[in-house]
Amino acid sequence: MAAEGAKTTKEEKKILFGLDTFGDIPVDKDGKKFTHAAAIRQVVEEAILADKLGVDSIGVGEHHREDFSISSPETVLAGIATRTKNIKLATAVTVLSSDDPVRVFERFATLDALSNGRAQVILGRGSFTESFPLFGYDLRDYNELFEEKVELFHKLLDEKPVTWEGETRAALKDADVFPKTESGRLDVAIGVGGSPESVIRAARYGFQIVFAIIGGAPERFAPYVELYRHAAEDLGTPVLPIGVHSPGFIAETDEEAMEMAWSNFKTLWDAVGKSRGWPPYSYDQFKYEVAEGSLYVGSPETVAQKIVKTIKTLGAERFDMVYGGGNVPADVRLKMVELYGKEVIPRVRELLKES
Amino acid sequence: MIKTIGILGAGKVGVTLAQLARKAGYEVVIAGSGDPAKIALSIKVLAPGAHAVAKEEAALRGDIVILALPLSKYATIPKDALKGKLVIDSMNHWHEVDGPREDTIPEDITSSEHLQSFLPESRVVKALSHMGYHELHDHAKPKGSDGRKAIAIAGDIKEDTETVAHLVNTLGFDPLIIGVLKKGRQLEPGNPGFGASISREDLHLRTR
Numbered sequence: 426m427a428a429e430g431a432k433t434t435k436e437e438k439k440i441l442f443g444l445d446t447f448g449d450i451p452v453d454k455d456g457k458k459f460t461h462a463a464a465i466r467q468v469v470e471e472a473i474l475a476d477k478l479g480v481d482s483i484g485v486g487e488h489h490r491e492d493f494s495i496s497s498p499e500t501v502l503a504g505i506a507t508r509t510k511n512i513k514l515a516t517a518v519t520v521l522s523s524d525d526p527v528r529v530f531e532r533f534a535t536l537d538a539l540s541n542g543r544a545q546v547i548l549g550r551g552s553f554t555e556s557f558p559l560f561g562y563d564l565r566d567y568n569e570l571f572e573e574k575v576e577l578f579h580k581l582l583d584e585k586p587v588t589w590e591g592e593t594r595a596a597l598k599d600a601d602v603f604p605k606t607e608s609g610r611l612d613v614a615i616g617v618g619g620s621p622e623s624v625i626r627a628a629r630y631g632f633q634i635v636f637a638i639i640g641g642a643p644e645r646f647a648p649y650v651e652l653y654r655h656a657a658e659d660l661g662t663p664v665l666p667i668g669v670h671s672p673g674f675i676a677e678t679d680e681e682a683m684e685m686a687w688s689n690f691k692t693l694w695d696a697v698g699k700s701r702g703w704p705p706y707s708y709d710q711f712k713y714e715v716a717e718g719s720l721y722v723g724s725p726e727t728v729a730q731k732i733v734k735t736i737k738t739l740g741a742e743r744f745d746m747v748y749g750g751g752n753v754p755a756d757v758r759l760k761m762v763e764l765y766g767k768e769v770i771p772r773v774r775e776l777l778k779e780s
Numbered sequence: 781m782i783k784t785i786g787i788l789g790a791g792k793v794g795v796t797l798a799q800l801a802r803k804a805g806y807e808v809v810i811a812g813s814g815d816p817a818k819i820a821l822s823i824k825v826l827a828p829g830a831h832a833v834a835k836e837e838a839a840l841r842g843d844i845v846i847l848a849l850p851l852s853k854y855a856t857i858p859k860d861a862l863k864g865k866l867v868i869d870s871m872n873h874w875h876e877v878d879g880p881r882e883d884t885i886p887e888d889i890t891s892s893e894h895l896q897s898f899l900p901e902s903r904v905v906k907a908l909s910h911m912g913y914h915e916l917h918d919h920a921k922p923k924g925s926d927g928r929k930a931i932a933i934a935g936d937i938k939e940d941t942e943t944v945a946h947l948v949n950t951l952g953f954d955p956l957i958i959g960v961l962k963k964g965r966q967l968e969p970g971n972p973g974f975g976a977s978i979s980r981e982d983l984h985l986r987t988r
C-alpha cells in the first residue's frame with residue numbers, strides 16, 4: 426500500500442522520507458541487551474522491512490562508543506545493499522574530519538556499486554568526538570581538518586585525477602581513485618546543526634543540506650533555510666532541496682509512545698549528559714520537545730501531523746526520523762519501522778496533498 | 781546606559797544573542813575570528829540590523845562586550861580593545877570542542893576567573909553560559925511572562941552584575957545574581973547550574 430502511495434505522488438514535488446539509526450542497543454522481551462553484533466543484524470532486518478514498505482532512505486550513524494553498535498556505517502550499508510532493492514543507503518553522519526577523504530570516497534563508491542547507485546554520503550561534524558583520539562587527531566584542529574577534507578573530498582567527486590595539497594594529510598599528485606561510479610558522481614549531502622558557517626559551506630560546495638534539528642523548535646531553522654538560499658544565489662551554486670533529521674518514537678497510541686519515548690530518551694540523554702556535564706533530562710524538557718520542539722513522538726497520526734508542520738514551516742523536501750534511540754525492545758523497533766512506512770508516510774503525503 | 785552590544789563569536793550562541801539583542805532594540809556589532817565579509821551574509825539574514833565587523837571593532841564599539849567564542853581560543857581575544865570594559869563571559873569549557881580542560885585552564889580556578897586574569901584591565905561577569913543556544917532562542921520572553929526562564933549571573937562588582945541583570949532582563953530572561961565570579965563554578969559543566977533552563981526559583985535552589 427505504501428509503495429503504491431509513493432508511486433502516485435511521484436509527479437508532484439517528491440518529498441523523501443527516511444529512517445535513521447545509530448545502531449543503539451535493543452533489548453529482548455526480558456529486557457536483556459543485545460550484543461553489538463545482534464544490534465547490527467537488527468538494523469539490517471529493519472532496513473529490509475523499510476525497503477519493502479517504500480521508505481526512501483535508511484541512514485546509519487557513525488559512533489565509537491559502547492552505547493552504539495555502528496562504527497563502520499558503510500559495512501552495515503553494504504550488508505543492507507545486497508538484500509534491498511530501492512532504498513537509498515545513507516550515513517547520518519560520516520565524520521569526515523577524522524577520516525580520510527580518499528578512503529571515504531572508495532568505500533562509498535564501492536557501496537554505490539553493490540547497491541546499483543543507491544549510496545549517499547552525508548558528511549558532518551557529528552556530536553561525538555571519540556573518533557579523534559582513536560584515529561590520532563587533535564580535536565582542536567577540528568575546523569582545519571573539516572575544511573581541508575571537505576575540499577579534497579569535493580575534488581574527488583569529479584572522479585578525475587586529483588592534485589591537492591594541504592596540512593592535514595599527504596599531498597596528492599594526479600591521483601586517480603577507484604572504483605568509478607556508474608552515474609559519474611556520488612550523491613553527497615551535508616548534515617548541519619545551528620552553525621551559520623556550515624550552511625554557507627554547503628552552499629559553496631553545492632551539497633544538499635540536511636538540518637540536524639535535535640533540540641528546540643524547528644521554526645528556528647527557517648532563517649537558516651533562507652540563509653542557504655541567499656548564499657547559493659550569491660555564489661551561483663544550485664539551490665537544492667532541504668532535508669530535516671530529527672528523533673522520534675512511534676507506537677499505536679500517543680500514551681504508549683510517550684511512555685516508552687520518555688524512558689528511552691532519558692536513558693540516552695543521561696548517558697551522554699554524564700560525560701558532558703548536563704543535568705539529568707527532565708520530564709518538562711521532554712514534554713516541551715514533544716509539544717513544540719524537535720521530538721516526533723506519538724501515534725502515527727500525531728507524528729504525521731507534526732512532520733507536516735515542519736515540512737511546511739521549512740519548505741523541506743526530505744524528512745529523516747531517527748528511531749530506536751535508547752534501549753528499545755527489538756519488536757518495538759521493528760513495529761516502529763512498520764508504522765512509519767505503512768501509516769506515517771502515506772498520511773503525511775495525504776495531508777500535504779490536502780493543503 | 782547600554783546602547784551598543786559587542787559580540788565576539790558569530791557562531792551558534794553569538795548569532796542567537798545578536799537576534800535577542802536586536803529584538804530588544806540594542807545596536808549590535810558582532811565579529812567572528814577573521815574578515816567580517818565572511819559573516820556578513822549570515823548576519824544580514826539571521827540577525828537583520830546587526831553589523832558584522834572585525835573583532836577589534838566589536839570590542840571597541842560595544843558598551844558591553846559578550847564573549848561567545850570557543851574557550852580554548854581565548855588568547856585570540858583582542859585584549860587591548862577591551863580595556864576598561866564590562867565583559868560578559870558566556871563561554872564554557874566544552875570537551876567536544878576544547879579538548880582536555882587542563883590544557884586551557886589551571887585545575888583549581890574557574891574558567892571565568894582565568895579569563896579575568898587574562899583580561900586584568902576589563903571587568904568580567906559570567907552570564908548567558910548555562911543555557912543551550914536553542915533554549916536561549918526559544919525561551920526568551922517579555923518580562924512578567926508565564927514560565928519565564930532565568931539566567932544566572934556571577935561577578936565581583938555589584939554595579940556590573942546589576943548592569944548585566946538589566947541586560948538579561950531586556951533580552952528575555954529573569955536575572956539571578958548568584959554571587960562573586962568564583963561562584964560561577966556552579967554554572968560550569970558538571971555542576972548543578974549547567975544546562976539549566978528553568979525558573980528563577982528553581983535556579984536559585986540549584987546555585988546556592
Ligand SMILES: NC(=O)c1ccc[n+]([C@@H]2O[C@H](COP(=O)([O-])OP(=O)(O)OC[C@H]3O[C@@H](n4cnc5c(N)ncnc54)[C@H](OP(=O)(O)O)[C@@H]3O)[C@@H](O)[C@H]2O)c1
Nearest residue numbers: 789790791792793812813848849850851856871872912913
Ligand atoms: N552551543 C551552546 O549551546 C552554548 C551555550 C552556552 C554557551 N556556549 C559557549 O559559547 C561559546 C561559543 O559557542 P558556539 O556553540 O556558539 O560555538 P561556534 O558555533 O563554534 O562559534 C564560535 C564562534 O567564535 C568565533 N571566534 C573564534 N575566535 C574568535 C575571536 N578571537 N574573536 C571573535 N570570534 C572568534 C568563531 O569564528 P570563526 O568561525 O571565524 O573561527 C565562531 O564564529 C563557547 O565557549 C561555548 O562553550 C555554547
